[in-house]
Amino acid sequence: MDKIxxxxKNHDTLLVGLHESMQMHGVTTWDLRFKKPNQGDYISAKALHTVEHLLATVLRNSEQKDNVIYFGPMGCRTGFYLLTVNLNYNNVLSLLIESFEKAITLDEIPGNKREECGNYLEHDLNDAKIECEKYLEILKSL
Ligand SMILES: [Zn+2]
Known part of the structure; x- marks a missing residue:
């Protein structure tokens, strides 16, 4: 099979931040890299899951909701993917700063009831907010 x-990409040279990963059929995939790969520091499984719930909800309630196709975690737990249409780097950067700022104000995890989620006990709101705050600082430094 072809290597995708x-x-x-050499993951050992990937830095934290916001990177355009690829474009296909008008859809841009953004690499939201929270952690430098292969350095022993990863987002916990619980925080990863909670950040997914927080951001998916906030992004789909934002002014850009119609341009957001997907938000989800990387299996390696070093970040997330965001798929968008009609948004350039600066649009995405502002959207993310606004969205992470909103996410850290939430006191409840959206969609964390048994009937709403596939693993509803695997969440950690406090750790998720800590990861969001750290990534927000990275975004603001870009
Ligand atoms: Zn879930």
Whole structure:
């Protein structure tokens, strides 16, 4: 089988931040890299899951909701993917700063009831907010 583009990058040289990963059919995939790969520091499984719930909800309630196709975690637990249409780097950067600022104000995890989630006990709101705050600082430094 062919090696897919995202495995063709040298992950040891990837830095934290916001990177355009690829474009296809008008959809842009953004690499929201929270952690430098292969350094022993990863987002916990619980925080990863909670950040997914927080951001998916906030992004789909934002002014750009119609341009947001998908938000979800990387299996390696070093970040998330965001898929958008009609948004450039600066649009996405502002959207993310606004969205992470909103996410850290939430006192409840959206969609964390048994009937709403596939693993409803695997959440950690406090750790998720800590990860969001750290990434927010990274975004603001870009
Ligand atoms: Zn869930």
């Amino acid at each position: 583009p995202s495995f063709s």
